[in-house]
Amino acid sequence: MMKFEKLVKGGLAAVMALSMAACSGSGSSADTSTPAANDGAATDAAAAPAETTAAAGAFKLGLSGPLTGGASVYGQAVKNAAEIAVEEINAKGGVQFELTMEDDEHDAEKAVNAYNALKDWGMQISLLTVTSAPGAAVAQMYQDDSTFALTPSGSSLAVIYQDATNAANPYGNVFQMCFTDPNQGVASADYLSANPQLGSKVGIIYKNDDQYSIGIHDKFIAEAAEKGLEVVSDEAFMGEDNDFNVQITKAKDAGADILFLPIYYQPASTILKQANDMGYKPTVFGVDGMDGILSMEGFDTSLAEGVYLLTPFSADASDDLTKNFVSTYQSKFGETPNQFAADAYDCVYAIAQALEAAGCTSDMSNADLKDALVQQFTSMTFNGLTGTDVNWNTSGEVSKAPKAVVIENGVYVGAEG
């Protein structure tokens, strides 16, 4: 009786082992690029002569991000924008891309799997990951395998430094398109101290299981102490928590007239509502994560009236680049792009610019591409959606000017100072 079961299970184990081997050849990539590039992917193993010219010289661009689960909103935004950028660049002729994005569920373990799936696919250049923790988990592997990576939104120091505690030992091959978190904390504190009319007592609500939020928060506190800003309440929340009444009450009772929110726009929208319900109306100051709040479906934008934020990108900007991008994005996906999307769009263009300038071809090895790109990135300047005259230092940190904007009548208006 028992034997049959065992037999079947033994057989299953053998099948599993075989399937592991069988799948090793094909990998299992999920192509998200243009139809032309798709054809290339289908035939690239066979290297058929019928390949389109577009796909023949295409660089294989890979990335991972959360496409399912709680953080998938960021992954989807990056995916959509990167697709648009690749389509536009491919249509222009010149540098050609083939894009693949794998799901990492915002989890370090899955990010490693996703990285290896991309490697099996033959990735040459990477946009690393969408979120920070998975990015920190795979950065070392990118260094070991000498692949160039430019993350759109992995803003933590741990993404570009081996020793994040002391910001030492940069990987050297991993670059960031977004601000590093500390950079934003300092900029926020500087802005507030330079504009005392906004208020003098600061209350903070941050998310303490998010590297992004902690990074900004810690540097803000340090800089605020130096600039003589008074922090009267400093409260945290975690995870999917969406009851902020306690934190808001504490800030209110401490007499904070500025509420600093170094968090993303979803919890921020709840905080704005709960503060409003409580009749508490401080000057709210946010960072780039706050961008996106106006385009949330169903959000009462009057709640965000008078909110200040530092952002490199605003979907309401009137320059042609932003206008074109926003309208393409809206017509394709029915949503307004947020800063994740803008950073991803810029990433693809920055890589294209660097590849063009260095005269790279897609038959170069990953290591050669990396050397050429690192050389370009540390010397070039880039103009994109999220800033003009953007440049990078050798550690991979970006330098661009955060713009302070204030929300008036439901749109961003440049703030003075």
Place this chain on the structure above:
Amino acid sequence: MKTNKNFFAKLFTREYRSRLISFLIIILGYIVIELLMATGNLSSMFQSLLVPVTCYIVAALGLNLNVGVSGELNLGQAGFMCIGAFAGVCISGALAGVISNGIIRLIIAIIIGALLASLFGILIGIPVLKLQGDYLAIVTLAFGEIIKSLINNVYVGFDSNGFQFSFVENKLKLAPGGKALISGPMGATGTQRIATFTVGVILILAALTIIYNLIYSRSGRAIQACRDNRIAAESVGIHVANTKMLAFVVSAALAGAAGALYGLNYTTLIPSKFGFNLSILILVYVVLGGLGNMTGTIISTIVLVLLPELLRGLQDYRMIIYSVILILTMILSNNEKVKTFAAGLRKKLTRNRTKEAAADE
């Protein structure tokens, strides 16, 4: 002739056979995979799955001892993994300057992880095992969440003065050259990746040895007696609480060892990874593999870890397909028709075999 037959009879009794088969599967699988790797036929993605699979197998084997053999629904296995993982990362980080050999450090980390997790197992087991059924399940869930939540607030650093701890707020003041090992909710970063597949396989074999030796011992039979009828077991003089505690602690220790191996396989590790969802995931491996069936646990873990990766081609649809497969498997494996069909098939096969045996004689 007769003695010979007895010897074989003993070797091929049910218990020995099931042991033998699971060991053989593991060793065979290991050889096949090593061969594939050596010949370069194993894709990077599958190579990256090897260590986590062994971790999940060890944790699931431990849970099966708890749920299948001892009959107590434990929803907090991830909590013990969490303890093991962060203990392992700390030990390995602290010893990095002293012992340069990764394997030795890994083994020390696994042992410490297992010990610490079993210590917590004893502490938690004392109150938990007083409860029964779903109430016991919810208390294990609660402990799992508490462990996760506490580690979310722990800051550990290591410098020339030894370990430094801090709670809720990061007040660590490390001497120059010091290293933050755990930074609260951000977890451990910059861990040296020293976990290897070979050590993982050895850990599985060790786990199987421990579990089988326990099951087929006097205490093991006592554990099963308590599961089947607590009152009858008590009436024949079995100390129910101690007996159940044994299974609970061994299970926790295995989870701790698995956690240490897991933690040392990634450069970053966050406490929120070890939440309720992971506990449930491990429970799914155990239930699909069959309660009390160790070989089944190993196979179902491999299948279920691989499944989402194999479904990557489906992109956005993969998790929904995964959930449908999960539901269908549960429904089909409990369907009367499928059951009768399988039983009939089994009967047919055994009949053939008895015929063959009769012909041989």
Place this chain on the structure above:
Amino acid sequence: MAFLSYLINGLSLGSVYAIIALGYTMVYGIAKMLNFAHGDIMMVGAFVAFFALNSFGLPVIVSVVLSMLATTVLGVVIERLAYKPLRQATSLSVLITAIGVSYFLQNGAQLLWSSSTKVFPSIIGNGSLKLFGGQLQISYLTLVTIFVCVAVMVCLTLFINKTKTGMAMRACSEDKGAATLMGINVNSIISITFAIGSGIAALAAVLLCATYPTLSPTLGSMPGIKAFTAAVFGGIGSIPGAFLGGLLLGVIEILSKAYVSTQLSDAIVFAVLIIVLLIKPTGLLGKKLSEKV
């Protein structure tokens, strides 16, 4: 005064937990299964109400009824397709199936409605009751939430104790075999239980989202676990127990956030649960079951 306002916050949060817990506890009491997909059924209810209110501009009452209808149907369909085939299976198989259903609903919602966060419109204005010369503000929403919770609890208790169906439910909960022999259709009773439990979940969803207005496909998971804890806290299977458990859980959560640490509130909630279960092993209002040999 701060303490009072925290307490009222806690009661409001607790009322939402209590309504979700009522659904959990009913299903457990009758079908003897932990329906881990309950929180996700609630999430579906929240989305239905959101689209009714926001995209079709329906009045609040109509939207709530629509959303309750949707979850009722969903609950019954899930029960028929996924749980009914497992009536004879072990409770663990059913538990795993429920988790499968939960994954299915979450990922299905993400595919259908995308994962970008939506904001639930305000349904009861921003007014608030001012007491003690404006020192203590209680929003009308909080009052409505607490009132609805009490009303649901009272209605359910009356239904279970006074109606014929309710009596049949109690019979099924005591002994399914005997109930069948008395001519009760156990299957339809279980379906009715799922229908009521899921319908109430939609009500909870609307109240939850009115207070905490962000909508995402994972919105049900954390309140789901908390409500499950609340149900066990009060004694799973007991309706007044779920009510009491929910309220206490909400109050403990908010007070520990306010006076101990926002980071440790979850740990404190679970620690209190453990202590209660050690003193009363079947929850606050659970029945003590004597074991038969």
